[in-house]
Amino acid sequence: xxxxxxxxxxxxxxxxxxxxxxxxxxxxxxxxxxxxxxxxxxxxxxxxxxxxxxxxxxxxxxxxxxxxxxxxxxxxxxxxxxxxxxxxxxxxxxxxxxxxxxxxxxxxxxxxxxxxxxxxxxxxxxxxxxxxxxxxxxxxxxxxxxxxxxxxxxxxxxxxxxxxxxxxxxxxxxxxxxxxxxxxxxxxxxxxxxxxxxxxxxxxxxxxxxxxxxxxxxxxxxxxxxxxxxxxxxxxxxxxxxxxxxxxxxxxxxxxxxxxxxxxxxxxxxxxxxxxxxxxxxxxxxxxxxxxxxxxxxxxxxxxxxxxxxxxxxxxxxxxxxxxxxxxxxxxxxxxxxxxxxxxxxxxxxxxxxxxxxxxxxxxxxxxxxxxxxxxxxxxxxxxxxxxxxxxxxxxxxxxxxxxxxxxxxxxxxxxxxxxxxxxxxxxxxxxxxxxxxxxxxxxxxxxxxxxxxxxxxxxxxxxxxxxxxxxxxxxxxxxxxxxx
Numbered sequence: 001x002x003x004x005x006x007x008x009x010x011x012x013x014x015x016x017x018x019x020x021x022x023x024x025x026x027x028x029x030x031x032x033x034x035x036x037x038x039x040x041x042x043x044x045x046x047x048x049x050x051x052x053x054x055x056x057x058x059x060x061x062x063x064x065x066x067x068x069x070x071x072x073x074x075x076x077x078x079x080x081x082x083x084x085x086x087x088x089x090x091x092x093x094x095x096x097x098x099x100x101x102x103x104x105x106x107x108x109x110x111x112x113x114x115x116x117x118x119x120x121x122x123x124x125x126x127x128x129x130x131x132x133x134x135x136x137x138x139x140x141x142x143x144x145x146x147x148x149x150x151x152x153x154x155x156x157x158x159x160x161x162x163x164x165x166x167x168x169x170x171x172x173x174x175x176x177x178x179x180x181x182x183x184x185x186x187x188x189x190x191x192x193x194x195x196x197x198x199x200x201x202x203x204x205x206x207x208x209x210x211x212x213x214x215x216x217x218x219x220x221x222x223x224x225x226x227x228x229x230x231x232x233x234x235x236x237x238x239x240x241x242x243x244x245x246x247x248x249x250x251x252x253x254x255x256x257x258x259x260x261x262x263x264x265x266x267x268x269x270x271x272x273x274x275x276x277x278x279x280x281x282x283x284x285x286x287x288x289x290x291x292x293x294x295x296x297x298x299x300x301x302x303x304x305x306x307x308x309x310x311x312x313x314x315x316x317x318x319x320x321x322x323x324x325x326x327x328x329x330x331x332x333x334x335x336x337x338x339x340x341x342x343x344x345x346x347x348x349x350x351x352x353x354x355x356x357x358x359x360x361x362x363x364x365x366x367x368x369x370x371x372x373x374x375x376x377x378x379x380x381x382x383x384x385x386x387x388x389x390x391x392x393x394x395x396x397x398x399x400x401x402x403x404x405x406x407x408x409x410x411x412x413x414x415x416x417x418x419x420x421x422x423x424x425x426x427x428x429x430x431x432x433x434x435x436x437x438x439x440x441x442x443x444x445x446x447x448x449x450x451x452x453x454x455x456x457x458x459x460x461x462x463x464x465x466x467x468x469x470x471x472x473x474x475x476x477x478x479x480x481x482x483x484x485x
Contacts, residue, residue, distance in 0.1 A: 009036035009058045009069050011161050012076040014089055016044045020079030022141035023106065023133070023165070024048070028055035030164040036076075038066040067096035073157055074101040077131075082107045090117060090128070099125025102154045106133045108268055111182035111189055111275075114149065115353070118181040127154035130181070132188020134370035135167065143167035145370035146175040147191070147362075149184030167369025170378075174365040179355035186275075186349050187362055190342045193272025193286040195236075195372050196265075197338035200289035200426040202240050205331045208413065211422055213320040217244040217254040227328055231402075232335075234374030263293040272345070279348040283341040284433045285334060288425040315420035323416075329409035334430035336403055339380065340393035341433070360384035392437070403434065458484050 010032075013024040016039040028035045036058040039045045045059050060066035067074060074097055078089050086105055093103050103126060105114065114130030121128035129150030133140065146162050148155065155177045166175040178184045202224075209220055221244035228237045246255040269290040276283040295302075317323045343359055350357040363380035367373055383396035390396055394403060403410075414431050417424035436442060451457035453472045458481045460467055469481035 007069065007071045009034045010071055010075070012036035012038065012066060012070050012074070014038050014066070014076055014078045014093070015040075015080035016048050017079070018137050019106075019133075019140050021048050022137055023077065023079060023144075024057065025052055025055055026141050026143070026165045027161070028052075028057060033161070033164065034058060036060065036066055036069040038063065063092045064096050067093070072098070072101070074098070075104065075157060075161065076102070077104040077106045079106050082109045082113075086113075087117070090121065094121060094124050094126055097124075097126050100127070102127040102129060102150075102158060104129045104131050104148070104150075104158065105185075106131050108132075108188065108192070108266065109185050110271055111186035114182035114185045118150065127151055129154050129158060130183075130185040131162070132178075132184050132191065134188060134191055134366075134372075136371065139167065139369045143174070143369050145191075145365050145368060145373070147178050147184045147187045147365065148175065149178050149181055149186075151180065152177065166365075167373075169364070169368030169373075172364065174368045174370070176358070176361045176365050178362070179350070179357050182353065183350075183355040183357060186353070186355075187346060187357065189268050189271050189275070190346055190349075191366065191370060191372060192268035193276075193283065193290075193345075194338050194342040196269035196272070196289040196293070197285045197342075197426060198234075198236050198335060198372055200292050201285075201331055201334050201338065201430075202236060204417075204424045204427050205327050206240070206244070208327050208417060208422060208424065209324055211420070212315070212317040212323055212416075215320075217256050221245040223324060227331075231376060232328065232332055232374075234376075235371060236374075262297045262299065264297070265290070265293050269293070272342075275349070276341075276345050279345060279352060281341070281345045281348045282433060283345055284429040285338040285341055285426050288429040292423075292425055310421040311419065313419070315416075326409035326413050329406035330413040330427055333403045333406040333410045333434075334427050335376075336394055336399050337430040337433055338426075340399070343380070343393050358384075359390075360388075394434070394437070407434075456481075456484070458482070 011027055013020050013035060016024065016037060024035050024037050027033050034056065037045055037048060038060050042061050049057055049059055058069045060069055076093060078086060080086055080089055086107060086109060090103060103121060109130055118128040127150060129148050132147035133144045135144035143166055146166050148158060148162060159177065162175045163173040166173040178187050206220055209215060209223065221241040224237055224241040224244065228241065244256055248255045248258045251258060269286065273283060273287045273290055346357055346359060346362065360381040363377045367377045379398050380393065383393060383398060384390060387396065393399060410431055414424060414428050417427065448459045452459050452469055456469055458467050458469045467481050467483040468478050470476055470478050
């Protein structure tokens with residue numbers, strides 16, 4: 001352990017809560033890294049130093065000492081709560097850093113804030129990088145998936161450092177330069193949105209199996225463990241089995257039955273949906289997952305609605321094994337839709353903000369370290385290698401065939417859930433999206449006719465070029481018009 005050694009650290013970490021401390025320990029464990037650490041409260045710094053003397057941290061009590069302890073170009077990763085705290089640390093660092101130095105925000109910042117911050121910091125000559133870091137506390141310590149934005153120049157310094165601590169999947173570090181300014185945090189936001197959908201779909205699968213077959217949580221854990229050996233192999237399926245097996249020490253009940261059924265959220269899922277609305281991209285599976293958490297967290301409304309009528313017929317499953325297989329296939333098909341919608345949003349965001357995001361590379365770096373790591377991410381990478389201009393992921397041959405093989409099961413599960421009165425919003429909305437996407441003709445024609453009637457919003461025709469308006473309040477003849485879609 002060293003204190004205030006001048007210019008000896010090649011990387012620094014500001015903010016030593018669990019994520020920051022674990023990231024600092026990860027950095028220190030990699031050959032060639034000497035890590036400077038700083039926390040607003042020195043007490044946390046002292047705790048980290050005393051618990052991990054092997055890390056050889058270079059500690060500072062002031063931000064000035066922290067800057068002096070870093071070799072140039074100085075590189076510091078901020079791991080503080082998103083929002084005002086991040087702005088405050090950036091302001092501190094820009095006062096003690098010099099042109100060419102690099103500030104990295106490793107928190108879950110809103111990408112538009114990152115765009116704003118990068119622009120402001122760039123004027124000082126200092127590089128600012130928004131880096132999405134996924135994998136939770138364990139990933140931060142042992143190897144996360146990292147999604148850095150910022151300038152190409154800053155990545156020359158930062159890339160080798162981040163590669164040294166990232167998770168490794170099939171021999172490749174799970175990090176890539178995503179794009180300029182806010183691209184890294186944008187992609188991390190989409191990652192989290194897909195994570196919301198994935199978790200909700202798994203929860204719906206569990207709920208349907210439990211209600212339909214009467215299996216215990218421990219028995220359903222065995223089902224998920226089996227699923228994890230096939231095409232659904234993923235971190236979330238793996239930990240679902242672990243959670244379902246857990247027994248509460250105090251009551252002896254399955255832990256899942258003791259946990260209050262109100263799901264929390266940190267905001268990234270909602271950001272994904274809000275941004276998708278701004279971009280005009282339907283991410284219905286992700287949106288329903290966000291709304292499902294919101295509904296779960298409305299106890300007064302749910303209590304008031306407990307006596308609302310439900311289905312008149314009792315629901316029974318005649319063949320539990322066939323039903324469970326149907327649910328598995330429905331889960332896989334819906335998961336494909338969630339990823340397809342997420343990548344649609346990445347494509348739209350890249351176009352809107354001028355980012356050159358390589359979709360196949362994003363799928364690659366999500367294969368390890370991150371929460372949504374899954375076997376089939378390799379299939380996504382392959383799909384974009386085969387067709388870089390792929391319009392919708394679900395139309396790639398592998399995914400087209402996968403959904404085709406699952407759709408009968410998918411439809412049975414959604415119909416069964418509706419008949420039984422079991423909420424399955426992510427399953428249902430994913431199927432509706434799929435059917436909407438493949439439809440020859442949608443009722444949007446009627447919607448556009450309504451819009452023209454009450455607001456003269458105009459419409460186009462299928463049989464000739466131009467934009468038209470019907471004189472609804474007059475003789476109802478059709479005239480050419482200026483497009484007001």
